[in-house]
Amino acid sequence: MSPWSRSTIVAAWEFRRRIQTRGFWLSTLLVPLVPLFFGVVGIILIPLLQSSDSSRTDIALYDATGRLQPNHLPEGVRFSSDSTTWRAWQKELQQGTLRWLIIVTDSSFQQRRVTVLGRQGALSKHLRQELEHFLLSSYALSTRLDSVTTSLLLHGLQWEMQWLHPQKSHAQTALGIAASAIVAALLLSMLASYGSILTDSIVEEKELRIAELLLGAARPIELLWGKVIGLGAVGLFQLLCWIVFVGVLSSLIALPTITAILQLGLLESAKEFQAIADTTLQTARHALLLILACFVMGYLLYAGIFASVGALATDRTQAAPFQAFIIFPLAFPFFLLHFLLEAPESFPSLFLTVFPLTAPVALPLRALAGGINTWEVAASVGCTLALTVLLLWIAGKLYRVGMLHYSGLPTPRQLWQWLRQVG
Amino acid sequence: MEEPIVEAHQLSKQYGQTVALRHCSFTLTPGTIVGLLGPNGAGKSTLLRILAGILPPTTGELLFAGEPFQRKHQQWIGYLPEERGLYRRNRVGDQLFYFARLRGMSTAEARNAIYFWLQRMGAAQWYHRRVDELSKGMQQKVQLAATLLHRPRLLLLDEPTSGLDPINADELSTLLQELRADGCTIVLSTHRMEQVEQICDEVLLIHQGTIVLAGNVQEIKQRWGKDTIVIEFHGDITPVLSHFPHLRLLSQSSNRIELRWPHPNPDSLQDFLSCALQHVSLRSFVWKEPSMQEIFIDVVKANSASP
Numbered sequence: 001m002s003p004w005s006r007s008t009i010v011a012a013w014e015f016r017r018r019i020q021t022r023g024f025w026l027s028t029l030l031v032p033l034v035p036l037f038f039g040v041v042g043i044i045l046i047p048l049l050q051s052s053d054s055s056r057t058d059i060a061l062y063d064a065t066g067r068l069q070p071n072h073l074p075e076g077v078r079f080s081s082d083s084t085t086w087r088a089w090q091k092e093l094q095q096g097t098l099r100w101l102i103i104v105t106d107s108s109f110q111q112r113r114v115t116v117l118g119r120q121g122a123l124s125k126h127l128r129q130e131l132e133h134f135l136l137s138s139y140a141l142s143t144r145l146d147s148v149t150t151s152l153l154l155h156g157l158q159w160e161m162q163w164l165h166p167q168k169s170h171a172q173t174a175l176g177i178a179a180s181a182i183v184a185a186l187l188l189s190m191l192a193s194y195g196s197i198l199t200d201s202i203v204e205e206k207e208l209r210i211a212e213l214l215l216g217a218a219r220p221i222e223l224l225w226g227k228v229i230g231l232g233a234v235g236l237f238q239l240l241c242w243i244v245f246v247g248v249l250s251s252l253i254a255l256p257t258i259t260a261i262l263q264l265g266l267l268e269s270a271k272e273f274q275a276i277a278d279t280t281l282q283t284a285r286h287a288l289l290l291i292l293a294c295f296v297m298g299y300l301l302y303a304g305i306f307a308s309v310g311a312l313a314t315d316r317t318q319a320a321p322f323q324a325f326i327i328f329p330l331a332f333p334f335f336l337l338h339f340l341l342e343a344p345e346s347f348p349s350l351f352l353t354v355f356p357l358t359a360p361v362a363l364p365l366r367a368l369a370g371g372i373n374t375w376e377v378a379a380s381v382g383c384t385l386a387l388t389v390l391l392l393w394i395a396g397k398l399y400r401v402g403m404l405h406y407s408g409l410p411t412p413r414q415l416w417q418w419l420r421q422v423g
Numbered sequence: 424m425e426e427p428i429v430e431a432h433q434l435s436k437q438y439g440q441t442v443a444l445r446h447c448s449f450t451l452t453p454g455t456i457v458g459l460l461g462p463n464g465a466g467k468s469t470l471l472r473i474l475a476g477i478l479p480p481t482t483g484e485l486l487f488a489g490e491p492f493q494r495k496h497q498q499w500i501g502y503l504p505e506e507r508g509l510y511r512r513n514r515v516g517d518q519l520f521y522f523a524r525l526r527g528m529s530t531a532e533a534r535n536a537i538y539f540w541l542q543r544m545g546a547a548q549w550y551h552r553r554v555d556e557l558s559k560g561m562q563q564k565v566q567l568a569a570t571l572l573h574r575p576r577l578l579l580l581d582e583p584t585s586g587l588d589p590i591n592a593d594e595l596s597t598l599l600q601e602l603r604a605d606g607c608t609i610v611l612s613t614h615r616m617e618q619v620e621q622i623c624d625e626v627l628l629i630h631q632g633t634i635v636l637a638g639n640v641q642e643i644k645q646r647w648g649k650d651t652i653v654i655e656f657h658g659d660i661t662p663v664l665s666h667f668p669h670l671r672l673l674s675q676s677s678n679r680i681e682l683r684w685p686h687p688n689p690d691s692l693q694d695f696l697s698c699a700l701q702h703v704s705l706r707s708f709v710w711k712e713p714s715m716q717e718i719f720i721d722v723v724k725a726n727s728a729s730p
Contacts, residue, residue, distance in 0.1 A: 010525070210508045213502070219494075
């Protein structure tokens with residue numbers, strides 16, 4: 001019987017033991033509801049936030065025709081037909097003091113299309129209606145047409161949005177940040193949970209004196225590997241359950257949500273919704289791959305530490321403070337979230353991404369929020385792999401001696417002896 | 424003579440500065456039950472762990488059927504540690520299946536072996552029960568079944584009767600004798616001396632990490648000599664005892680007394696009997712072999728006293 005066969009048997013045992021518990025299925029069913037809830041709320045809130053136009057002084061209308069009368073202009077909206085002002089407004093738009101710059105030219109009326117330059121988001125439906133009313137009345141005045149003819153001429157006026165950073169709209173950025181935060185939080189909780197389960201599982205066998213029975217049947221390293229792989233497989237299985245669960249729920253709520261958003265007029269068109277939906281899907285695909293990759297990477301890295309704690313502690317009470325301490329580096333990227341998202345090229349950001357103990361959470365945060373270089377990913381993965389090998393090697397040594405050590409926590413000197421003792 | 428299943432040469436084990444075993448040499452023959460005796464902390468569990476392949480000896484050599492200990496030999500061994508447990512929330516059958524598979528048994532072999540041993544232990548109805556629903560004695564039986572599933576050639580049992588009631592302890596003794604008859608070698612660490620006398624063929628007595636007594640139980644007892652007198656009588660024997668201060672009183676009741684007759688003894692047996700006949704009416708007088716308990720206590724005391 002090969003060593004891997006025994007590890008596989010241990011892994012299968014650990015896997016079956018965990019997924020047969022009520023706690024596993026409860027957490028599998030309940031956890032996805034939280035991000036799903038926030039996801040739905042987010043989808044609804046993003047357009048709402050975009051439509052907030054309480055202050056209209058950052059909206060300007062440039063009349064290139066020179067024929068419009070600003071009498072019925074919506075309140076607060078700046079107006080000019082002077083080309084000097086137009087150039088000044090362009091600068092303001094670049095600087096961010098101006099949010100929207102609406103340009104009306106002769107072709108706007110001929111092609112029934114108004115161009116809107118903007119930094120982010122979209123014009124609210126209400127503001128669009130007010131502006132349409134203004135354009136309609138001004139055009140009627142300038143052309144001396146009656147209002148019925150004018151409204152027929154301008155029926156179906158298109159608002160062509162052009163963003164300064166077209167590759168990334170406000171919605172897309174928000175989605176990226178939201179996704180990265182959800183993914184990082186999920187990874188943090190999963191790594192902490194499964195690491196703790198690994199420690200508890202080892203301590204349980206030591207506490208209940210099952211370890212000696214097992215050690216009589218398999219080598220320590222086979223038992224340790226089996227345990228690490230089995231519990232990691234439970235984590236992956238749970239992730240897959242969540243993916244399927246979220247997928248099914250999303251498909252169930254997708255159609256009603258699209259209908260509701262379009263009916264509420266929160267987005268201009270189905271096309272605009274489609275753009276957001278595409279971004280969401282793409283982000284979700286990236287997020288899933290990142291979750292799976294970072295979970296495996298982070299779990300194997302932290303498994304070495306959690307397993308060592310399990311082998312050294314005599315009971316769960318002794319292990320608990322160490323478990324809490326171990327996950328601290330994983331939570332660190334959240335404390336420095338500002339650097340990771342706003343200043344991705346700063347030193348703290350780079351450090352958190354490359355440092356193996358923070359990488360499993362920092363890497364997906366940055367990757368999903370955007371602005372990570374390939375070399376940073378390579379460095380992060382490389383460093384994490386190197387430390388993983390080292391930590392698992394140490395864990396193997398400590399596990400072998402620690403599983404038969406029942407007299408409290410070892411001293412640092414003992415630890416050193418243990419590391420040197422066994423081959 | 425049959426080839427020994429285990430030959431231990433100068434086994435020593437050291438934990439840091441603490442020496443748990445010193446230069447222990449012995450052989451184990453197939454189809455024998457060996458009582459591993461010794462006071463608490465003598466090194467019995469360490470020796471069993473080394474034999475089970477869980478701990479490597481610091482120095483010395485361990486041969487299994489003439490070969491140095493290898494991975495394959497671990498499959499010959501069944502080890503029931505002193506401090507033992509089971510997964511509390513899992514079913515008996517599932518756990519036994521897990522242990523059997525770890526021992527290299529196929530699914531079918533494992534199922535058959537589990538069924539057989541649970542039946543043999545009178546525990547077939549526990550297959551689907553969770554361990555935390557079983558009493559300590561029941562758990563003990565399940566643990567023993569887990570040790571026997573793969574039909575080991577060498578069975579190492581550390582205090583197997585602790586937690587068992589007298590009936591189950593007796594059943595265990597019967598089972599061990601059956602296994603011996605099948606050719607299994609059993610090393611039984613126990614403090615129950617009557618069990619050693621009852622079922623063990625040989626003993627290894629360890630004290631402070633050193634083997635201080637080893638050999639066949641009957642031979643040891645004969646070697647130790649008959650130094651105990653059992654007298655049954657009518658009357659008051661106290662005046663007799665006061666005349667012979669060198670005799671050690673082992674036990675006394677109203678009409679029975681057990682005395683240790685030291686060797687050498689300045690008093691003659693004839694003088695003692697003459698005196699006794701003057702004071703009491705003798706019903707019987709028997710020279711008795713020392714019990715293993717007495718030998719154990721004597722040896723341990725003698726070795727504790729020696730520098």
